[in-house]
Amino acid sequence: MKLILVHGRSQQGKAPDLLQQQWLSALKDGLQNANVELPQGIDIRFPFYGDRLDELIRDLDTPLISDVMSRGASQDTAEADFRGELLYEMAQNAGVTDSDIQSYFKGTYQERGPQNWEWVQSILKALDSKTSLGEAAIEAFTRDVYVYLTNKSVRKAIDGIVSASLSEGSCVVVGHSLGSVVAYNVLRNTLSAVDVRKYVTVGSPLGIRAIKRRLESPLSMPGCVESWFNAMDERDVVALYPLDAHNFNINPAIENKTDVNNHTDNRHGIEGYLDDATVARRIRDALGVD
Numbered sequence: 001m002k003l004i005l006v007h008g009r010s011q012q013g014k015a016p017d018l019l020q021q022q023w024l025s026a027l028k029d030g031l032q033n034a035n036v037e038l039p040q041g042i043d044i045r046f047p048f049y050g051d052r053l054d055e056l057i058r059d060l061d062t063p064l065i066s067d068v069m070s071r072g073a074s075q076d077t078a079e080a081d082f083r084g085e086l087l088y089e090m091a092q093n094a095g096v097t098d099s100d101i102q103s104y105f106k107g108t109y110q111e112r113g114p115q116n117w118e119w120v121q122s123i124l125k126a127l128d129s130k131t132s133l134g135e136a137a138i139e140a141f142t143r144d145v146y147v148y149l150t151n152k153s154v155r156k157a158i159d160g161i162v163s164a165s166l167s168e169g170s171c172v173v174v175g176h177s178l179g180s181v182v183a184y185n186v187l188r189n190t191l192s193a194v195d196v197r198k199y200v201t202v203g204s205p206l207g208i209r210a211i212k213r214r215l216e217s218p219l220s221m222p223g224c225v226e227s228w229f230n231a232m233d234e235r236d237v238v239a240l241y242p243l244d245a246h247n248f249n250i251n252p253a254i255e256n257k258t259d260v261n262n263h264t265d266n267r268h269g270i271e272g273y274l275d276d277a278t279v280a281r282r283i284r285d286a287l288g289v290d
Contacts, residue, residue, distance in 0.1 A: 001172070001197075001287050002043045004165050007270070008177030008203070009144045010137070011050030020046035026271040030280025039288050047165040049158045049182075053144065056154045062147050082150070083142045084120040086210040090138070091127045093240045100126040131237045133266045141238065145178060145205070149214040155185070162186045168193040172200065172286045176270050177238055180204035181211065187222035196225040198286035202273035203262075204230060207241035207248050221250045228254040229282045231273060233262035 005023050024044070031037055062079075091101065104122035128135035147154055163186045173196055175183035180201040187196060199222070205211055212219065221228065232239035241247040242256040260279070262272030273279055 001039070001041070001170050002045055002165075002167075003283070003287060004045045004047070004171055004173045006047060006162055006173065006175040006179035006183040007050065008179045009050075009053065009141060011048070012054035014050060016046055016048035016050075019048070020044070023270060023274060026274035027280055027283065029275035030277055031284060033275065033277035034281040034284070036281060036284050038284055042287055045165040047162045049161040052161060053148070053154070053158055056151075056157060057144065057147055060147065060151065060154070062143055078150075079146055080117050080120055082146050082210060082214075083139075084116075084123065086142050086145070086208060087120060087123040087127060087138070089208055089210060090237055090240060091123050091130075094127060094130045094237055096123075096126045096130050100129070127237070131266075132235075133237050133268060137266070138237070141178070145181070145211065148178065148181070149211065158182055159186050159189075163190060166190055166194050170195045170197055172196070172198050172283055174200045174202070174274075174283060175204065176201075176273065177203045177205065177268065180206055181215075184222070185215070187225055188216060188220070190222070190224050192223060194224045196222070197227075198282065199225045199228045200279070200283055200286075201228070201230045201243070202260075202270070202279060203232065203236055203239045203268050204243065205238050205240065207239075207243050212248070219248060219250050221252060227252065227286075229257070229279075230254050231257040231260050231276065231279045233260045233267050233272070234258055235267040236262060237266075238268050 005020065007019060011019060101122045104125040105119055124135060124139055127138060148158060159182060162182055171194065173183055173187065184206060187199060230243040232242060242258050243254040244256055245253060248254060257278055260273060260276050262269065264272040
């Protein structure tokens with residue numbers, strides 16, 4: 001049985017073996033909290049795409065919002081539309097009002113809109129004032145998600161790294177943050193000979209409308225996946241919604257846990273998800289299936 005761990009963005013320059021150990025240490029804490037242990041003989045795989053994603057984004061020279069505003073970088077209307085839509089949805093969920101956004105906007109009310117980079121930057125600043133993730137992390141997240149979802153060559157390269165960790169036989173797949181989007185795409189297109197006993201997503205943005213609309217339609221349970229478990233902390237600004245019938249309507253339905261107490265500073269860190277007793281037990285129980 002294999003356990004495949006799919007990380008999120010902003011992992012470039014880090015040692016994959018140390019990252020894997022960080023995940024496993026947190027999972028061990030969660031297993032202890034649940035009074036269980038991993039079965040013996042688990043083949044653990046950690047497909048690392050952090051450096052490759054960073055390289056591809058730098059090659060494309062995709063600007064941050066601050067770059068667009070400060071030095072007049074190329075203003076892609078499609079990108080502004082996506083990132084404005086994504087940030088606005090995140091802001092609404094965080095309790096940011098239009099008045100909050102307007103306080104950072106120098107233009108007139110009629111000029112606002114997702115295609116307006118100044119309005120997008122104003123959403124970002126208002127959102128930063130209401131969340132713990134931080135302005136830099138939020139804008140880098142929206143950029144990286146945009147590049148992955150809209151650039152076929154980037155998506156092919158990243159999906160290829162993750163899919164290489166799959167092979168015939170049984171496995172459990174855990175995806176965090178952007179990694180949950182990558183893993184979903186990979187599993188949608190993987191060989192039927194792969195048997196995913198459980199797909200576990202934590203801190204997942206898959207329920208965000210701006211992201212869902214750019215996934216393969218219709219949304220569906222990947223054919224190789226037997227069941228799906230999703231966990232979130234409602235204070236996590238990236239994991240806006242549970243993956244339920246309203247936000248990610250597939251059959252069979254996804255089991256959701258929405259009361260994780262993610263103790264990391266930004267409420268999004270992997271350690272605060274994997275050391276949750278319920279999350280760890282779901283992973284362990286699926287690995288124990290013969």
